[in-house]
Amino acid sequence: MKIKSFRDDLHTAYTENRWLVLSALFILLLRLAFIGLMGLMPQDAYYTFYTEHPAASYYDHPPGIAWVLKIFTTVLGKKVYAVKLADTVVTLLTLAFFYRLSLRFLSRVKASNALLLFSSTLMITILSLVSTPDVPLMLCWTVSLLCLYKAVFLEKKVYWLLAGVMMGLAFDSKYTAVFLPAGLLLYLALSATHRKWLGTAWPWLSLVLMVVASAPVLWWNVQHDFASFRFQSTGRARGIAFSVTDFLGVLAHQAAILAPVLFFSLLWILYKIIRKYKAKLWTVQDHTLFLLCFFLPIFLAFLSISFIYWVKLNWMMPAYITGVIWVSRYFSHRMIRWQQAWAVVIHVALAIELRWYPVPVRSDDVWVGWGRMAGAVMALKRAYPADFIFSADDYKTSAVLNFYLEEMVYGQNIIRKPALQFDYVGTRLAALQGKNALFINSIPRIGNEVSEKRFADSLRRYFRNVYPLRPIEVKRGERLVRKFLVYRCEYYLPGRPGISER
Template structure:
């Protein structure tokens, strides 16, 4: 009760408090009203095919969705509830970390800022590996704090386990041991730990807990490590400067955190570094700790952004300590503004989810997938096709698999790399000679002529290809989704290159 009173009176006013409550309420009701995003469907597809790890990402998100859908059944409510519950636990962990570093009053400011972000909404409502990553990242920092600041040796062991679980969530977790070692190097009071076996034991335990991911990669010719590491570094090595990538990164991060918090983080970090630029050893141990788990990941992706497209979620772990640092310095006026802007953004998002007034020109939408599945099944039945497939990465195939009991194939049907669809043991040679329905999404309604979808590619894998009437999905009287449909007869199976070869091409 005292916590609520302080929020209402001390550091934000009554109106912003109700706005913050409304933001949390919008997240809660969205669990029931929001349809499945392609990411929800794809990572649920992971959970339907249990593995030690997966091609795109480690397995933690799959295990999370498997647990909730096993208990609550195969439905989108169970999936979004899983994300929301784990994100709520992350928020608690962030508060527990903040209260170890700053007085309770400051920690309450920090959690208000954290709760106001669009980042928390994304983690709560869209299944991604970042949801378990941020949970285990926060717990890892708490364990490292207890081990280093409070000299509790057993927490070195716990930190290793939690860092391993973070790596089992997403490869970005490599910045955790990097941050730990950097902090010990820079902290005069704690550098002594580098001469003990404790931090190195922590790293060994992390590797042991990460062994499912390592074993899967060894068994699959390091396909996932190659995809996430060497392939992307090869693309970045082309070193083509693209200023719009930098602008895209900054724009996405401003939206992700809401501008007030993002700007406050940058200002706080710059001020802290400038204040101690010539006397680093005088910086508080807390300040060094926060910077060591913010700067490495933030600067890595910032420096890559001129030559490589950085996705909106890649910097998320940095904002745990970034928000704690900014929140300890920000004043009431700016917190109020942050909450007000966030409320407006979330209210607009609620209107979009309920009424869909702004059409999303992308497959990254929750709209129309169930209707697409029903219409696709009707076409498959009408033409007595043997199987259905799509070729837009994982999105359409993932959504159709979510709504169907029969298996929907990916672009490996056409000899292309199909992410995790390549690693579930399907024998495509068994489809030889069979007929299929090919679904091709046109999210931007760009193609107006009949024969614009890659017919030549289809014809090299099927004896005959006939374009059918496209599927249109309506919101009221307005068409909002368009899918081209092809009847493809006589599948001609062609052995595909191994995934490792495709990555090198």
Template structure:
């Protein structure tokens, strides 16, 4: 009885037929156990005749196709003619290792797997004798498919599968990658195994792969993912897009010539262009969806895509105009091109998706996750160097100007990252923030691996999506504060901790020690995760055995060695940093703040994320949610609940007696994100509340993306008609610094002396003025520690000295800041001949931004 059928598509392979069959028949496989089906695609070199000479063997068959050559069609036709239930696909060019045929079919014969793939890209697999460009194309093709397929080599041509799977392949299937068709048609339902193979380049004949085949592969991949992508739609969209470019450019140039301003010009021109595009795309480019009437769901989706594209293109426009110094009339073109990509992909996958053979819910979530993550990365990357620094970032930039082993209020990692970023990109916003951006990419890599270990690849992709859109993830990847490296180190520690304590991998302790040490160099908060690990070891019987082994203690030793710069600095400075972090809250008056803590968590996670996290954290069993536990074992569930619950409990107790800062608990929720993402993808008989949470995530994700894009566009280019009143006190320090410089110049001319500028805050005003004046360096800037209050690191950098016989200019965000530091203070008594408090309005391009308050004195007693 025939156990498996080998399907070999051929096109001008006459030189290889004899060698191929000789090698197959030389294998220790009885002839009656297999058959070889050649499907010829119109060879003109004598390939069919060569095959017929072997048909003396009853298990050799030839099918001759007529028409346009197509590999996928040939394989499907061969599978349809097979006499067995197991199909093996291999090339005729001797590139596939025939000796591994048994390894391919045996797992399927034993009913262990549905598909077995000969993989070039897993451990033990390799490719020989291929030119570089072929290797690159193959790798890129595999990488593009990885988000949609749970295999390493989705473009392999050497694989085995159950014959009934051929019936699941779409009738529109074409091209060179039939394996991709099978995998994506049966998303997440197949048992798949990959075995390593050595792939060799052909010795005889010529390759049939060409650039058009690569484009066809890309188009087919996008179609299988659910996009309305074809040559017709792409061509029509391009024609419509060109017409939109003409309209966009003409309106933009006309608006600019009327001095309308960059933001207003690009808003209005975009509105005219997309109006034309939507009308033509709905009626012509994607005409299958047009019914002659306005479809409100489709139109609302179009508005969402258009709004996101508009706000992103504003960043591209500003990047070219403000950073590249390109005239607006030329900068509009790259902005339009960036918009076109977003509009096309948004239209193909979201506004006008494929209705024939729609993808599964799991596949739609994969596509959505990929789109959301890429958009958030692109948004951050574009606006990274455009948005002005917030005062916190300017303060940590000051760290980098006074490099040390550690600092009074934070460990040194943030300073080291800023120092490296500015050394490469310069002392500008991009140089300061590039470290945060890199930390976010590292965090996403470890979070993906952590989520995949807990659940599966699809869940890992959704986890990245949630992390990218939640405020705790987006903000930590944009602003260069200690939270940026802390989040990366926290996730890395979680990953190695789960591998060590749950998966019992001894080597993970080394990674855990390194990640924990780097995390302590970022922020002392990571110590809470160490406490959570200890609690897990005590509670979990499987992890308890590590108490008696050396690995945890070696990890602690390694972490302390990495943390040693902070220990040395504190030893040199009488442990002031540790004292500051431990006693400042104890000494404060008690303030019940649990309600504030919960509100701050809702801000970090959004209300929907907060509810989901609380449900997972406090639910005794996932069955309480109506969700099966088959994907989350008891130990993994316990691990997630402890590493989340222990730090949260500590913050909860703390908030009973003191007021926490809103961002403190951010890293705590990283451990639970994969379980939230897993719940999103669950189907079946779920309880109503769980279903409601799943539905609530869609508008939450969209709202978060829109909010980030809107805020960044608002602070960089503005929103036509929206005044700047939200950031009156704490933002726009570039323009404010210029105004302060004018005040200083007036005092210089009036007194003939160099005045001292005192930022009337602990460090935010002084640091912001320092950063935006550093290029000129013509200001003597101090913090309010000059008046005897704490200035954090300013106490070390610029200790107070009395008296001062030079003019003093106090700068504050509110008038009260110039009068007193603490209740009962009277700063006026310390000043020599203080003037009255004055203010100046700050403008940018004639638009009011904020006010700055100042007072001039002759000196300081």
């Protein structure tokens, strides 16, 4: 009977909202096409690098994304499509649990609307195509909320235990998961109906289980002088400076990943709710309060920080799980149609960009040219088989070359610069003394190579001789789209002026 009822709901939704359903399917098909169309991103390569150096955790992020990629690359091989498929499958699971969570707060029709709004965003497309810690975080966050709902509202005590484990797995994905226990305690403190739980052992046992499930991350940090925690906290504080421009930039990229109708409607309705309830938001209905407690803290925290620090577009993503469920209540059919129209336009524009690349991206965070560059480096390596290879653009070129080449490609720790996880993979740089190297230097802004060439000259501090080879150029037709400078560096001197090893 349940299957028949669900089938009837789908039929009714299709006949009444044919354009909306077809547009959602169109976006889904585009995403599946993007798996084969979109090239390797540096983030894909970097987190695959994690999988090749198994550890309890890693310097800049917990191991969740490494676990996901390890499963898929073990089964399908270290292929670009395997990495993209991993992201897509996990994100589809997130959508499935999002719908189940929505049904706890909304009618079937409203839950379907919430799913439509959420699933058609550029945010979901990014999660489906680019490997980041947010991919497993979003899944674990959604399942955690579903478990917490059943524990709190349905009083099914076993779900307190499951929620603790899932919150721990969320923390094993990304440190943003600290907002989960914060949201839980905030809700229980504000809810007159469910405050009673604070006087029982269950929420506290749930938090204990979260800590237990987070043990790999905690253990790694203890072993490494809390390096990862320091990097993600005090390490980021160095870039603090007041900037209204950064705040406006954050509003712009959040509007892009959600589509303007959804994002600005969310801001407007939030303003109206705050104005209505003023300092007494806890007096709203319990279900609404639950949604807001897992939306407002993370959303407002990062929105406030954006005045003094550049907030990346993915940092607020978990907030939108309950944020979209909450705001979808206020969406009329007309607003949903406008949102969906924006979503289709954005995804068609993305498809054009991925296929023909009409708008060059002046950054190394791009999907174009990495494979061809790696092929050129393989050919170059045949001419200099004894040379080791390194790059120094934070992690991107080194990670990509590690993905494609069957040898260790080094990061910028070769020249005594912090190199993220490359500092923690057990390489002994002193063993490279006296060897020659090939240095690959990406040019994010083609035609402006002065600073890159000047940087290459600084390599002479670490090698007896440095001279340029023919650069690697990647073209689409007659158009130059990527360029990499190549240098031969002779006789490595790690002791001049000295490189610390880990």
